[in-house]
Amino acid sequence: xxxxxxxPQQSRQVNQLRHSEHVNTLNExxxxxxxxxxxxxxxxxxxxxxxxxxxxxxxxxxxxxDAQRLKEHTVNKHAVSQVELERQAYRRKQRNKSIATSLxxxxxxxxxxxxxxxxxxxxxxVKETFFSPEYFxxxxxxxxxxxxxxxxxxxxxxxGVAVLATGLALLRTSKSPVLFPLRVLASAYTTLMxxxxxxxxxxxxxxxxxxxxxxxxxxxxxxxxxxxxIDYAAYVSEVLRAGVNDVHPSQRAxxxxxxxxxxxxxxxxxxxxAIRKVTPALMNDFxxxxxxxxxxxxxxxxxxxxxxxxxxxxxxxxxPYVVASLMFILMSVPFIIFSDWYSERLRKRELxxxxx
Amino acid sequence: MASALLTSxxxxxxHVEENPTSIPAEKNPVVLRIDNIRKSYGDLEVLKGxxxxxxxxxxxxxxxxxxxxxxxxxxxxxxxxxVNDGQIWLGDTDITDPAIKQDDIRARIGVVFxxxxxxxxxxVLNNVTLxxxxxxxxxxxxxxxxxxxxxxxxxxxxxxxxxxxQLSGGQQQRVAICRALMTNPELLLLDEITxxxxxxxxxxxxxxxxxxxxxxxxxxxxxxxxSFAHDAADRVVLLRKGVIxxxxxxxxxxxxxxxxxxxxxxxxxxx
Numbered sequence: 001x002x003x004x005x006x007x008p009q010q011s012r013q014v015n016q017l018r019h020s021e022h023v024n025t026l027n028e029x030x031x032x033x034x035x036x037x038x039x040x041x042x043x044x045x046x047x048x049x050x051x052x053x054x055x056x057x058x059x060x061x062x063x064x065x066d067a068q069r070l071k072e073h074t075v076n077k078h079a080v081s082q083v084e085l086e087r088q089a090y091r092r093k094q095r096n097k098s099i100a101t102s103l104x105x106x107x108x109x110x111x112x113x114x115x116x117x118x119x120x121x122x123x124x125x126v127k128e129t130f131f132s133p134e135y136f137x138x139x140x141x142x143x144x145x146x147x148x149x150x151x152x153x154x155x156x157x158x159x160g161v162a163v164l165a166t167g168l169a170l171l172r173t174s175k176s177p178v179l180f181p182l183r184v185l186a187s188a189y190t191t192l193m194x195x196x197x198x199x200x201x202x203x204x205x206x207x208x209x210x211x212x213x214x215x216x217x218x219x220x221x222x223x224x225x226x227x228x229x230i231d232y233a234a235y236v237s238e239v240l241r242a243g244v245n246d247v248h249p250s251q252r253a254x255x256x257x258x259x260x261x262x263x264x265x266x267x268x269x270x271x272x273x274a275i276r277k278v279t280p281a282l283m284n285d286f287x288x289x290x291x292x293x294x295x296x297x298x299x300x301x302x303x304x305x306x307x308x309x310x311x312x313x314x315x316x317x318x319x320p321y322v323v324a325s326l327m328f329i330l331m332s333v334p335f336i337i338f339s340d341w342y343s344e345r346l347r348k349r350e351l352x353x354x355x356x
Numbered sequence: 357m358a359s360a361l362l363t364s365x366x367x368x369x370x371h372v373e374e375n376p377t378s379i380p381a382e383k384n385p386v387v388l389r390i391d392n393i394r395k396s397y398g399d400l401e402v403l404k405g406x407x408x409x410x411x412x413x414x415x416x417x418x419x420x421x422x423x424x425x426x427x428x429x430x431x432x433x434x435x436x437x438x439v440n441d442g443q444i445w446l447g448d449t450d451i452t453d454p455a456i457k458q459d460d461i462r463a464r465i466g467v468v469f470x471x472x473x474x475x476x477x478x479x480v481l482n483n484v485t486l487x488x489x490x491x492x493x494x495x496x497x498x499x500x501x502x503x504x505x506x507x508x509x510x511x512x513x514x515x516x517x518x519x520x521x522q523l524s525g526g527q528q529q530r531v532a533i534c535r536a537l538m539t540n541p542e543l544l545l546l547d548e549i550t551x552x553x554x555x556x557x558x559x560x561x562x563x564x565x566x567x568x569x570x571x572x573x574x575x576x577x578x579x580x581x582x583s584f585a586h587d588a589a590d591r592v593v594l595l596r597k598g599v600i601x602x603x604x605x606x607x608x609x610x611x612x613x614x615x616x617x618x619x620x621x622x623x624x625x626x627x
Binding site: 253254255256257260268269 | 434436459460462463465466467469471473474475476477486487490491492535536538539
């Protein structure tokens with residue numbers, strides 16, 4: 001009984017699939033025929049009746065009867081069916097096609113850029129000024145030394161940002177009436193600091209604070225670190241706040257119901273989940289911070305950028321800037337790759353859905 | 357002083373090995389006394405003077421249509437809501453007294469929610485042992501031992517290192533029950549614990565509740581599983597529009613009630 005209902009359905013499906021296959025096969029035949037047509041036209045032959053005939057033959061040859069189809073389908077129940085094999089072949093062909101296309105377009109683009117650069121009148125000068133191997137090697141040690149300072153600042157800044165941003169996020173998500181004034185301050189802080197250009201903040205802190213007591217010298221690297229922390233804490237605290245708000249209230253309820261105190265609930269249940277929820281955004285802020293520590297050079301701390309500047313000033317060759325850029329890129333690439341991988345994994349995990 | 361009292365009381369209450377069902381529940385001490393409580397949200401009065409007792413080893417099913425106040429009552433007992441009038445006593449403690457330490461009270465009551473609410477960033481073992489380690493300050497070995505004992509009993513010992521999203525809904529809910537039982541609570545609250553489950557998985561969770569009943573756990577459960585309430589509960593409390601409509605044995609309330617509205621309510625599940 002069920003069998004007789006199933007069979008016509010299956011054959012209809014098979015027919016639909018067949019149909020799309022046919023369209024493809026026919027399109028290809030068509031293209032081939034058109035090429036032939038063009039060639040033959042050169043020889044002044046009228047070919048349209050012949051084309052029609054060829055098309056008709058092709059159609060007949062590639063159309064098996066429905067009865068054949070049905071038989072194949074029921075007999076080869078466990079082996080991979082003919083339909084699937086043809087679909088696979090088609091997909092393989094499409095894949096190869098797209099690989100070839102992307103390869104060709106890449107080669108063309110590179111060729112265009114190379115040719116354009118080489119043919120521009122100033123290229124030899126630019127090449128000498130920005131990509132000189134001699135100045136590259138000469139400036140390398142000093143800039144490398146400077147990069148170590150950037151790395152140290154980055155290390156301290158990450159810790160500072162983590163502490164300050166967590167505090168700010170907790171303040172802004174708290175509901176305790178005692179904390180009201182602090183909550184207002186935190187809100188004003190994040191609003192102001194996200195609005196102020198970082199370079200202005202660097203000047204304010206880097207030159208303003210030492211100005212309060214000119215008899216003492218404060219290390220510009222320290223002032224720069226403070227500025228970076230103050231600026232980034234505002235962004236990161238907002239990301240964390242979004243994460244905290246994203247943790248479902250039932251998690252808090254269930255933590256309280258087993259007897260955890262309010263602060264235990266925050267630190268053991270809410271914060272760990274909040275951080276997991278916003279990890280991709282946090283990693284993005286970290287990547288952005290990695291290069292922004294280079295801005296502290298405006299305060300005179302001899303970091304990689306400042307070292308490059310010094311080198312440029314003595315030679316009027318800009319290659320050291322390229323060296324510094326390369327170093328910053330090399331510093332961030334591993335983490336960028338890791339962050340992309342992690343975000344993708346997280347996305348896939350979420351797509352795989354719940355288990356209820 | 358207070359904590360010493362708590363420990364001795366815990367030891368004597370939840371998992372007594374003597375046969376608890378042989379003595380009539382009414383002779384046991386009262387674990388939870390709900391005394392004329394009222395609760396409103398704005399102008400809407402959800403609970404209009406509810407009173408009943410739960411004795412040790414008793415399983416009480418809280419039934420009623422949606423909006424009758426079941427969940428609100430559960431939330432009041434668990435201190436997630438403040439009552440507007442009346443008192444709730446857990447043993448000798450008035451838990452509606454604003455001066456008491458609420459965390460201590462919550463630690464004495466185990467709660468299982470409709471949506472499991474396991475902590476997704478912790479594995480099964482850490483979920484179960486968290487309260488014991490952080491609130492009751494057990495050392496890690498003791499907590500793990502007790503947790504594994506509970507998990508083995510429900511056949512989840514092998515999944516102790518799994519994370520909640522790797523478990524089925526039924527498994528998650530059974531782990532959530534273990535978490536609630538971990539520190540021997542005086543009372544176990546089950547708030548519609550099978551409502552979010554696939555029908556195929558309801559059975560395994562209800563079997564676990566039956567087992568708890570046999571071990572003498574004192575349970576207050578809000579549920580829509582009528583036949584389960586009929587089989588497993590010692591007493592059924594039927595709420596209707598914020599008041600208690602019926603309070604008696606399952607046979608009295610569900611089979612032989614003279615009240616036409618009650619008969620109407622239960623006719624759906626009998627049919």
